[in-house]
Amino acid sequence: MNIEKMVEIGLLFEQYKELLTDKQKEIVSLYYDEDYSLGEISENLNVSRQGVYDTLKRSEKILKEYEKKLHLVENLKKQECFINNVSDKIVDIKKDLECKEYTNLIPKLENIQKLCREMLK
Amino acid sequence: MNIEKMVEIGLLFEQYKELLTDKQKEIVSLYYDEDYSLGEISENLNVSRQGVYDTLKRSEKILKEYEKKLHLVENLKKQECFINNVSDKIVDIKKDLECKEYTNLIPKLENIQKLCREMLK
Known part of the structure; x- marks a missing residue:
């Protein structure tokens, strides 16, 4: 993953994380803050790799939509x-x-x- | 309506209005910014008085929930x-x-x- 995207999602996550569900928050945090891989998150949380991937994509979309409306970052x-x-x-x-x-x-x-x-x- | 509540909802609305639906936005704006009565809004928008009231209450609840999570005000x-x-x-x-x-x-x-x-x- 490129660093620019990591920083972007990291900033969005910091502002809007309380608007995500607990599960979304956990997966985004493990991936972006703790630098876990999809496979490691899948194993740790007992969710399929595809499930982790989908949750990440969905969460990123939600965070970007909030930024479009509120411009907090x-x-x-x-x-x-x-x-x-x-x-x-x-x-x-x-x-x-x-x-x-x-x-x-x-x-x-x-x-x-x-x-x-x-x-x- | 007391002034304190008007100011409170006005501030919340300013921060979070983009998170409301167009209908909610319109009704909150007419009531809080333009000082229309429930009856006047009901007549102008062709919505029942009860409908206007419910939308206002629902919108206020949404605005307050966002403030609890994001603390923008x-x-x-x-x-x-x-x-x-x-x-x-x-x-x-x-x-x-x-x-x-x-x-x-x-x-x-x-x-x-x-x-x-x-x-x-």
């Missing part, structure tokens, strides 16, 4: 981006302060305020 | 609180700068960085 990425952006700007302002460069600080702070307002929209 | 409130908190601290730092009070600025900025780190957890 997309929003989480935006939020992380916002917070990293604010953090970087704070680091920059601290550097200015350490060098006693005070003139440009107010516009820089206003920039953060603008970001906050946009995030609250 | 709860998380949104936390996020707003974080952003307002950062905004307030920026306002405070700007005041210090205007008064040329530089000594306490670094700890104040570090405080915002701490908030950001907590938010990213």
Whole structure:
């Protein structure tokens, strides 16, 4: 399985796992979080290999459908981006302060305020 | 209907409306967003008053069940609180700068960085 898909399903699973059944949750977790193979899951849970495969495909479809409607992974990425952006700007302002460069600080702070307002929209 | 309940259902509806059917969405929107009465909705949509009532109750239950599992309204409130908190601290730092009070600025900025780190957890 390619890594991109693992990360994608991993993120979706983190957001929406409570919307899956216990059985779906268990199989997705074993496959994506614990890196078990289809054969190992089949053996451990006493379900046919085809059954494990079908549950995985069905669960992936459900997770993607929820993302299409609620965009939680997309929003989480935006939020992380916002917070990293604010953090970087704070680091920059601290550097200015350490060098006693005070003139440009107010516009820089206003920039953060603008970001906050946009995030609250 | 009391205002608290209207606000609660309004917030839930905003987060989870895409998980309702078109019919449920329409009735919840008319009742909670547009402030139509049961009778008016019944007349406009050509559904019995009891049907409108049942759809509303069923939709409210669905919305609450999703919130129990995904906590989107709860998380949104936390996020707003974080952003307002950062905004307030920026306002405070700007005041210090205007008064040329530089000594306490670094700890104040570090405080915002701490908030950001907590938010990213």
